[in-house]
Amino acid sequence: MSISTTFESVAALVRETLALTDNEVISPQQLLFYDLGFTSMDMLDLLFRIEQKFSIAIPEGTLYQLARGDLDESRFTEDGVLTALGRERLMALLYDTPAPIFPARIHGATLPRYCTVGAIVRLVDHKLLERDRCSS
């Protein structure tokens, strides 16, 4: 599925999640929590819809794992809060989130709240690729 096709599908699911009309413009740059007013339940709802629509699984902690990559857990977080290196990794992953959005202390359990719509689209494409690789 191409990036733009994924975006259109994700945007439609964002509208469904927030019960918005089709006329509401959703753009890749919008931050789910800060621009669209997402709550934690909205995020869960959106992920459920994405999993159903694309037949992929996005388990709890997916974003955390993607940001951490091959970094040791102890170098990624300290007492649950991202280290400087962890922060760097997260900001590289969420490169389209404006830097001032990230607080001084980023708790590892809060990462989804810094996502743009575009970041979710990238996550979906990553999972689709992963799924296709497994099935081929």
Next chain:
Amino acid sequence: MNFNPDWSQKDRVAVITGATGYLGRVLSRGFAEAGATLVLTSRRQEALDQLANELALPAERISTVAADLTEISAGEQIIAAALKKAGRIDTLVISAGTLADALIAGLTDEAFARVHEVNVQGAFRLLRAGLRPMILQRSGSVVVVSSTAAHRPNVGQAAYAASKAALEMIIRVAARETAGRGIRINGVAPGLLTGGMAARIIDEAADRALAAIPMGRLGEAGEVAPVVLFLASPMSSYITGQVWCIDGGLTA
């Protein structure tokens, strides 16, 4: 506002766990007679088959799933089977439970853990799995069977009472979390019923408990089922996060 009492469960899908127990059987019959499509679960397939035969519903209105709630995947398995059968879940009744009565000084780790594994973890996993389709469909009602033991401590019931108290807090938290999604989560807390867990309470404790019931008698499953049906119906559309004691005044 017009008020139209409507007990009908027609075109609604109800998943009932613990369906072959004393209360579960009456609940299953109640939902069946109200017109619901049933997905009944219990640990033993033979007991489910027998119950299904007794209910004698058309095949499209009933299915059974044998599952043990102590299995980690049981909740997902039950919900997946229900969705496969009916495509949606309108009501989830969590009625499965167990107890292990003993004085704390003699209560084993294993007995304590087993009661919590069924009554708390098992119920939690089932609730978690059931909420997913309800969130997506923006509607649903969950009714959890608790116990007055969660409200009124009984000697020898540390494991059971603690598990039901934990379950009631899960009900209240879940109700708050999902109210905005059109989902209502409530509980019923039966007191001592003639054929329920009371039958397993040692005689002396049962006598003491009976004396404490203002109505002076044990309850019947048929006195609990209407409340569950009410909480599952749109008639209770403004009720969520509540646990109703049905106990002959025991906790009054």
